[in-house]
Amino acid sequence: MMTTGMLKEDALKGKVIIVTGGGTGLGRSMGKYFLELGAHLVVTSRKMEVLENAAKELEEETGGKVLPLACDVRKYNQVENVIEKTVERFGRVDAVLNNAAGNFISPTERLSHKAFDVIVDIVLKGTYNMTLATGKHWIEQKQKGTFLSIVTTYAWTGSGYVVPSACGKAGVLALTRSLAVEWAKYGIRLNAIAPGPFPTEGAWSRLLPPDVEKLFDPANKIPVGRFGEHQELANLAAYLVSDFSAYVNGEVVTIDGGEWLQGAGEFNAFDKIPSEMWDAMEKTRKR
Numbered sequence: 001m002m003t004t005g006m007l008k009e010d011a012l013k014g015k016v017i018i019v020t021g022g023g024t025g026l027g028r029s030m031g032k033y034f035l036e037l038g039a040h041l042v043v044t045s046r047k048m049e050v051l052e053n054a055a056k057e058l059e060e061e062t063g064g065k066v067l068p069l070a071c072d073v074r075k076y077n078q079v080e081n082v083i084e085k086t087v088e089r090f091g092r093v094d095a096v097l098n099n100a101a102g103n104f105i106s107p108t109e110r111l112s113h114k115a116f117d118v119i120v121d122i123v124l125k126g127t128y129n130m131t132l133a134t135g136k137h138w139i140e141q142k143q144k145g146t147f148l149s150i151v152t153t154y155a156w157t158g159s160g161y162v163v164p165s166a167c168g169k170a171g172v173l174a175l176t177r178s179l180a181v182e183w184a185k186y187g188i189r190l191n192a193i194a195p196g197p198f199p200t201e202g203a204w205s206r207l208l209p210p211d212v213e214k215l216f217d218p219a220n221k222i223p224v225g226r227f228g229e230h231q232e233l234a235n236l237a238a239y240l241v242s243d244f245s246a247y248v249n250g251e252v253v254t255i256d257g258g259e260w261l262q263g264a265g266e267f268n269a270f271d272k273i274p275s276e277m278w279d280a281m282e283k284t285r286k287r
């Protein structure tokens with residue numbers, strides 16, 4: 001398990017990075033590491049009080065500068081306002097971390113069409129709003145920039161019981177791969193990270209009732225036998241928004257301890273076969 005930072009101290013020095021959903025959970029952890037590496041941070045989400053507290057604590061913890069801005073990513077005018085206010089305060093935008101999300105765990109037939117809308121609107125519309133508004137700004141300013149979006153491994157495998165989220169995340173991955181090619185000529189890069197389970201209040205206490213949480217026992221579900229550490233994700237995110245990853249474009253990097261492949265591999269359940277049974281099979285074969 002890795003709990004220390006990976007990049008050299010000034011790896012993001014002077015870079016201005018907007019993190020949506022940056023006041024809580026993984027967004028906050030990644031933002032904190034960006035600050036430690038010298039970036040200026042803008043944290044956005046709907047709840048201003050949460051953002052203001054986070055901004056204050058992050059400034060105290062890192063000595064960096066943090067601008068909290070209320071913004072519902074579903075509203076294009078609010079997204080444009082974030083870019084305007086960021087430029088006003090820090091003079092420029094260098095990177096956007098599309099991290100804000102919503103999710104319901106439910107049999108799909110129990111969801112109202114409005115519930116489906118809510119999730120797809122936050123995840124997909126929110127990400128394309130942020131991406132379109134910032135992309136237009138960079139192209140107009142003839143400025144380079146980089147997007148990093150947080151998806152999930154079920155963006156490509158799909159998953160029951162989180163279908164609106166799966167649809168939204170799959171769309172975000174398509175957006176990433178499409179624009180990585182179309183906008184490379186402007187010096188704009190787009191990449192994504194697909195995390196496996198990383199405990200956060202938003203994804204755990206709110207999403208998984210205690211009995212259901214047992215289904216997430218890492219000993220059974222994850223080949224490396226544990227959940228992810230926030231710093232491990234922050235290290236990867238910092239690399240992907242930094243100039244060190246200048247030649248990485250249109251990529252999605254999985255960080256899940258091998259979780260999704262464990263479910264996919266035809267013979268992976270053979271982990272459960274005890275060594276005496278392998279001995280017996282070997283004897284039979286040799287005979």
Ligand code: HXC
Nearest residue numbers: 101102103104106111112114115118152165196197202203
């Ligand atoms: C089914 C639900 C529901 C639930 C609300 N609805 N909660 N349906 N299951 N648990 C329905 C309502 O009935 C309503 O439809 C519609 O959804 C909208 O309800 P609202 O009350 O307006 O929604 P609201 O509570 O305002 O906000 C929902 C939300 C909120 C924005 C998504 O939960 C939120 O803030 N989420 C952010 C935190 C979060 O989800 N984090 C997890 C990210 S983790 P009707 O028709 O009745 O009006 C992740 C990956 C997890 O994405 C991977 C784990 C390994």
Ligand code: NAP
Nearest residue numbers: 021024025026045046047072073100101197198200202203
């Ligand atoms: P989280 O703390 O609940 O983060 C979600 C954030 O999104 C919150 O800060 C929330 O703030 C913000 N948000 C929700 N709706 C919004 C809207 N309409 N406009 C703007 N902001 C909005 O959960 P998390 O676990 O850290 O998740 C962060 C990201 O990681 C998400 O993209 C999630 O899908 C992804 N992910 C997480 C895991 C995991 O195991 N934790 C695994 C795979 C992927 P407000 O409520 O203030 O708006």
